[in-house]
Amino acid sequence: VSARHRAxxxxxxxxxxxxxxxxxxxxxxxxxxxxxxxxxxxAGVGATRRGERRLGWAGVGFGVVAAVLAVVFTxxxxxxxxxxxxxxxxxxxxxxxxxxxxFAALGGVISERAGVVNIGLEGMMLAGAFFGAWGADIGGxxxxxxxxxxxxxxxxxxxxxxxxxxxxxxxxxxxxxxxFLALGVTGYLFVKIYGDQGTPDGLPQVPDVHLPVGWIPFxxxxxxQLNLLVWLALALCGLVAxxxxxxxxxxxxxSVGENPLAADTAGIxxxxxxxxxVIVSGMLAALGGAxxxxxxxxxxxxGMTAGRGFIALAAVIFGRWNPGGALAAALLxxxxxxxxxxxxxxxxxxxxxxxxxPYLLTLIAVAGLVGRSRPPAADGIPYERH
Amino acid sequence: VGGPESPGVVTVASRLGGFMxxxxxxxxxxxxxxxxxxxxxxxxxxxxxxxxxxKAIFEGTGLNWLLPWTSSDDRIIAAQNLQQTxxxxxxxxxxxxxxAVAFRAGLFNIGGQGxxxxxxxxxxxxxxxxxxxxxxxxxxxxxxxxxxxGAAWGALAGWLRARTGANExxxxxxxxxxxxxxGVYLFGLGxxxxxxxxxxxxxxxxxxxGARLPVFWGEAELxxxxxxxxxxxLAAGACWLLLNRSVAGYEIKAVxxxxxxxxxxxxxxxxxxxxxxxxxxxxxxxxxxxxxLGWQFKLATNDIQTSQVGFYGIAVAxxxxxxALGTVVAALLxxxxxxxxxxxxxxxxxxxxxxxxxxxxxxxxxxVLLVSAPxxxxxxxxxxRRLVRAT
Numbered sequence: 025v026s027a028r029h030r031a032x033x034x035x036x037x038x039x040x041x042x043x044x045x046x047x048x049x050x051x052x053x054x055x056x057x058x059x060x061x062x063x064x065x066x067a068g069v070g071a072t073r074r075g076e077r078r079l080g081w082a083g084v085g086f087g088v089v090a091a092v093l094a095v096v097f098t099x100x101x102x103x104x105x106x107x108x109x110x111x112x113x114x115x116x117x118x119x120x121x122x123x124x125x126x127f128a129a130l131g132g133v134i135s136e137r138a139g140v141v142n143i144g145l146e147g148m149m150l151a152g153a154f155f156g157a158w159g160a161d162i163g164g165x166x167x168x169x170x171x172x173x174x175x176x177x178x179x180x181x182x183x184x185x186x187x188x189x190x191x192x193x194x195x196x197x198x199x200x201x202x203x204f205l206a207l208g209v210t211g212y213l214f215v216k217i218y219g220d221q222g223t224p225d226g227l228p229q230v231p232d233v234h235l236p237v238g239w240i241p242f243x244x245x246x247x248x249q250l251n252l253l254v255w256l257a258l259a260l261c262g263l264v265a266x267x268x269x270x271x272x273x274x275x276x277x278x279s280v281g282e283n284p285l286a287a288d289t290a291g292i293x294x295x296x297x298x299x300x301x302v303i304v305s306g307m308l309a310a311l312g313g314a315x316x317x318x319x320x321x322x323x324x325x326x327g328m329t330a331g332r333g334f335i336a337l338a339a340v341i342f343g344r345w346n347p348g349g350a351l352a353a354a355l356l357x358x359x360x361x362x363x364x365x366x367x368x369x370x371x372x373x374x375x376x377x378x379x380x381x382p383y384l385l386t387l388i389a390v391a392g393l394v395g396r397s398r399p400p401a402a403d404g405i406p407y408e409r410h
Numbered sequence: 411v412g413g414p415e416s417p418g419v420v421t422v423a424s425r426l427g428g429f430m431x432x433x434x435x436x437x438x439x440x441x442x443x444x445x446x447x448x449x450x451x452x453x454x455x456x457x458x459x460x461x462x463x464x465k466a467i468f469e470g471t472g473l474n475w476l477l478p479w480t481s482s483d484d485r486i487i488a489a490q491n492l493q494q495t496x497x498x499x500x501x502x503x504x505x506x507x508x509x510a511v512a513f514r515a516g517l518f519n520i521g522g523q524g525x526x527x528x529x530x531x532x533x534x535x536x537x538x539x540x541x542x543x544x545x546x547x548x549x550x551x552x553x554x555x556x557x558x559x560g561a562a563w564g565a566l567a568g569w570l571r572a573r574t575g576a577n578e579x580x581x582x583x584x585x586x587x588x589x590x591x592x593g594v595y596l597f598g599l600g601x602x603x604x605x606x607x608x609x610x611x612x613x614x615x616x617x618x619x620g621a622r623l624p625v626f627w628g629e630a631e632l633x634x635x636x637x638x639x640x641x642x643x644l645a646a647g648a649c650w651l652l653l654n655r656s657v658a659g660y661e662i663k664a665v666x667x668x669x670x671x672x673x674x675x676x677x678x679x680x681x682x683x684x685x686x687x688x689x690x691x692x693x694x695x696x697x698x699x700x701x702x703l704g705w706q707f708k709l710a711t712n713d714i715q716t717s718q719v720g721f722y723g724i725a726v727a728x729x730x731x732x733x734a735l736g737t738v739v740a741a742l743l744x745x746x747x748x749x750x751x752x753x754x755x756x757x758x759x760x761x762x763x764x765x766x767x768x769x770x771x772x773x774x775x776x777x778v779l780l781v782s783a784p785x786x787x788x789x790x791x792x793x794x795r796r797l798v799r800a801t
Binding site: 143183187191192193194196197198200201202203204205206207208209211212215216326331334337338341372373374376377379380383384386387390391392 | 452456518520570573574576577579580581583584585586587588590591592594595598599600601602721724725728762764765767768769770771772773774775776777778779781782783785
């Protein structure tokens, strides 16, 4: 058995250990789970001994966490567990929380594949959230909101592109500037336009899509009623994957991120590719922001993105600069948010602590896996023509 | 090799070299000026008078206390305002230094906010939970605890960078949120360190009276200026010594400019990154202690969630060119701006404070944007060349 397989076995054992103590099985004693977790730790240690150190230690970590959680869960009431772990509701919430992340992460993939680090995703998302709400308000409909939101995100992105591409600024510093600017501009306009009242109650909303699938067990409940933008994000994920890896344009796009000199020599305009990529990325991030304001919480608050743009950036790295990977990462972070949201039913102070879970998970993901994933070779490096 | 740095890596510090080296004081001055003018255009575009707005903000800062023609009546109010400005400048110096030192090591520390928060948490915990110690001892202990907590928080990001290559920008941002929610958990309703007497208020216990930093200018009851400003200036002096007169500073800067060359010269890049981030965290954590022991005295979860001081540190450091002296000056500018636009000091009939605080954010963003590329420096250089040619 190879080291890698031992590590995967550790993950599986830890997962089963957790599954046993949760509804619908809800074993009321932690002993089987602890035994399985011990097995996970042994398998993890085995993996580290045989060369897969990172994967192995992750397996050991999962095993320990699973054992601790198994003890916690078996000690709490079945009623509480059944209220928190309603799997279909959790799945639906996961998709909802993952959607803004997915939009922004797809933007990040597009931008970074062209060689521009876009840490301004957070600000572009915020711009989308505000201008989406404002556009829906004055334009009288959610379509106007989405269009105006996306345009606003594109404008902020164009500023980033101008500095990062034309002026050869440091991408990270320029991106952070975009975040501050967007925070200030959206806050300023929000106070100016809406004052103390906040956005109006009757803000037009992006509609939900009702699917006649309620009869399918589990899955039906989860996807029966989801926002249109959830589906749009999932569709765009496939579209971006096809574009980047199955079309000639996508190949050119990636070549600019990997080796701009070669791309330039081959007659591809590095500047135009990078500008387009950054602006499209800003528009995507803005759609994610607009989902927050007119698809999810039905209002705009100052700074409402709360670091989601940065989590999306982590999802880009975690997903190894692939749309599919970004989707998986967004779902993982979305799940942790969904869980954190339901935990107050358990114990309010602990639930507060769990609000940190998505951020902690992002930290672990970036620290644990970034070493294994390689960014596009020219990512974040301004292109100088010699 | 300490971390999986890709070969030939260009750091933030080396890329901002143009801004850091060229143009003396002129470049940051013009940068700030351009940002203020652009901010004024925003004010103008939204139907207010930028000149009277800036004038009202300036009067709120208390800096008119320094002007010889200020009348003695105005001077009393100006003194109070200036005390508040310097009160805000104190943590800004420290979080600014926390960003500046990291920059010198080639790292972008966005975690000043989180390091500041863990510093506040440590300070309030020590100064409110330990009983039976003399006030002065408790105060020193609280400051040291805050510095240690901040240093640990910063070093964690540095260690993750050195050990796993995790980008410090993302890890420090995530650590900010972790610190925030940890603080909200501790002092929130039902939290382990929530106020023992007021069970319905999400706030910590109040610190012991003796542990407060002494006020030396103005009334202690009216939130006068505490001695923290001197501690912050002392820290700035220590940073100057560290960066310009010490081996440790040399090693940090060497890694900042070129980690590969530094490794070749026998400096362990990873170890320097951890060291630099620990120093940064220590400074920002101290900033948290200054605010807590100087004027807050207790920590409400709302304060933790709305505080932005660590983020202003980024603009402060960049505008101050990541030097100790520059950071102090830039901190004063932002302290004045924050105080001048506060609810308490800005006349709402001239300009709404809620708008003005967002204007500060815009100005901050513009400054960081203008620093990110050597636009102003290049422009000034071209201007000078043209002037020289013309004469």
